[in-house]
Amino acid sequence: MDQPGPSSGESLLFLTDEQLRKGIEAMFFAYRGFTADPDRILEDHGYGRAHHRAIHFIHRAPGTTVNNLLNILGVTKQSLNRVLRTLQSDGLVEARVGAKDKRERHLYLTAKGGELERALSDAQRQRMRAAFREAGPNAVAGFRTVLEHMMDPEMRRHYAAMKEPGQ
Amino acid sequence: MDQPGPSSGESLLFLTDEQLRKGIEAMFFAYRGFTADPDRILEDHGYGRAHHRAIHFIHRAPGTTVNNLLNILGVTKQSLNRVLRTLQSDGLVEARVGAKDKRERHLYLTAKGGELERALSDAQRQRMRAAFREAGPNAVAGFRTVLEHMMDPEMRRHYAAMKEPGQ
DNA sequence: ATTTTATGTCAGTGTTGTTGACTTTCCAAG
DNA sequence: CTTGGAAAGTCAACAACACTGACATAAAAT
Numbered sequence: 001m002d003q004p005g006p007s008s009g010e011s012l013l014f015l016t017d018e019q020l021r022k023g024i025e026a027m028f029f030a031y032r033g034f035t036a037d038p039d040r041i042l043e044d045h046g047y048g049r050a051h052h053r054a055i056h057f058i059h060r061a062p063g064t065t066v067n068n069l070l071n072i073l074g075v076t077k078q079s080l081n082r083v084l085r086t087l088q089s090d091g092l093v094e095a096r097v098g099a100k101d102k103r104e105r106h107l108y109l110t111a112k113g114g115e116l117e118r119a120l121s122d123a124q125r126q127r128m129r130a131a132f133r134e135a136g137p138n139a140v141a142g143f144r145t146v147l148e149h150m151m152d153p154e155m156r157r158h159y160a161a162m163k164e165p166g167q
Numbered sequence: 168m169d170q171p172g173p174s175s176g177e178s179l180l181f182l183t184d185e186q187l188r189k190g191i192e193a194m195f196f197a198y199r200g201f202t203a204d205p206d207r208i209l210e211d212h213g214y215g216r217a218h219h220r221a222i223h224f225i226h227r228a229p230g231t232t233v234n235n236l237l238n239i240l241g242v243t244k245q246s247l248n249r250v251l252r253t254l255q256s257d258g259l260v261e262a263r264v265g266a267k268d269k270r271e272r273h274l275y276l277t278a279k280g281g282e283l284e285r286a287l288s289d290a291q292r293q294r295m296r297a298a299f300r301e302a303g304p305n306a307v308a309g310f311r312t313v314l315e316h317m318m319d320p321e322m323r324r325h326y327a328a329m330k331e332p333g334q
Numbered sequence: 335a336t337t338t339t340a341t342g343t344c345a346g347t348g349t350t351g352t353t354g355a356c357t358t359t360c361c362a363a364g
Numbered sequence: 365c366t367t368g369g370a371a372a373g374t375c376a377a378c379a380a381c382a383c384t385g386a387c388a389t390a391a392a393a394t
Binding site for chain 4: 335336337338339340341342343344345346347348349350351352353354355356357358359360361362363364
Binding site: 124125 | 313
């Protein structure tokens with residue numbers, strides 16, 4: 001559409017509106033697949049995606065505070081609180097009052113919570129593993145690169161904060 | 168894409184659980200960015216993502232039937248109907264009774280509906296274009312390949328049914 | 335004539351988001 | 365030390381939007 005740049009010799013055909021539209025639909029359809037398997041498991045437990053997200057990030061960073069989770073998930077604290085309340089009363093999550101700052105609640109998965117987390121992430125990883133394997137390492141690297149650039153800077157910080165496998 | 172196979176000496180380190188977890192979070196955070204810009208526009212109009220999806224696919228395939236849209240979107244007809252009803256009464260979408268089969272309603276965007284579609288897709292494309300450009304054509308190809316393999320087969324059919332830009 | 339298909343509607347429920355009001359705890363300025 | 369504000373978390377009420385189930389209408393198919 002626009003993007004001059006042919007001076008560099010690069011074709012830039014991958015930036016046409018048609019290509020971008022393909023990318024948009026790829027995201028839409030792929031995300032549906034991405035959430036389909038966990039959704040089925042969650043349904044059996046009477047939970048939704050909000051519960052999955054909470055469980056995922058508590059697993060990733062045990063002892064995280066409610067406020068920290070709030071920043072990552074980008075919802076209101078009231079919304080998150082409802083989810084955490086049910087997870088706690090169902091015995092999947094434990095909230096310990098902060099030692100230093102007693103206002104804070106540090107969140108941990110219980111054994112039972114860990115079980116559900118494993119079931120959910122196993123299902124999700126299985127699909128991702130199949131997709132990765134079929135696409136190959138080179139495609140996977142491209143996949144990650146594009147997604148990183150699609151994130152809001154704030155979210156990219158949270159993403160990058162994950163401990164890198166190979167480091 | 169290229170199918171290495173362990174026999175070829177390929178490392179397969181990209182299939183570790185840690186790498187897969189990175190991929191999972193990349194999808195999560197990127198999808199948030201992916202929907203952020205249209206969400207802001209939709210809010211001004213009192214619409215939600217459901218309206219966006221309907222508008223997008225009516226734009227992509229003008230004259231599509233309600234039933235066809237149902238299959239693509241994967242929601243119940245009651246849910247879709249609520250959205251279509253508001254879009255029609257707001258004058259963004261027009262439903263014409265089928266000429267051949269009078270039970271069918273063929274859906275079209277009005278001029279006003281086309282305007283909103285453009286605003287929404289412009290916003291979404293702008294972000295995708297930036298991500299694509301920064302990542303480069305090779306990464307974009309990998310991105311698309313992995314996403315395709317992540318879709319449910321049914322959805323992949325809909326995705327592939329789009330007219331390919333270069334064909 | 336009967337059945338099936340395509341669409342639309344009404345009622346009810348559940349998840350998840352929101353805002354508003356409130357409590358408890360911490361900290362810092364007077 | 366007290367007071368006042370900020371921060372963390374909770375409770376209650378409401379809105380958006382998904383779902384199921386039951387039902388209605390019209391037209392196509394058998």
